[in-house]
Amino acid sequence: MSLERVASLSDVPAGEVRVVMCGDRSLALCNVDGALYAIDNICTHDGGPLGEGRLRGDRILCPRHGAAFDARTGRVLTLPAVKSVRSYPVTVDGDDVSVDGEAGQLP
Template structure:
């Protein structure tokens, strides 16, 4: 049986503005993205080349992998540009007061 819980990750003040930040949550390497007022989270490792996406380039809702320039939509993890074909796992995010939480199972 799988259970999910909201995990307190960091202060909202620690989020970058329109950029990506790598964090480790419950033993998982996670990328947090801020786009405008929204916060998104995906696995931080590219499904194609094993590069850390937090080292990539965020352009709107797309993160570009620093290794082979494949792209993913940070809202749902789906690939948007070759050479990536497999989606990233994405995680629900909520900001409550000044704290950022991820839902991790």
């Protein structure tokens, strides 16, 4: 496991999403009901920045065409995207939020 600190817990309030860097990976860090999840920040439909989209419950919507992904797993939920994105393990220690950028997996 290769954890990298990417944010402070206070940086990502419940119901919000932030773009963070983990090594050379751009990730969308999502706070779903107080639990943090990290997924790739690139929509599989046309490369839109998921971290700039809206978080609706456990769904993140791409700001370009509205494709929805499960923010917890990266699973694609609606068209126009047809491929899922990778999710990454998140660890919280006090106010430090870390991600294992080498352990991404598809749902």
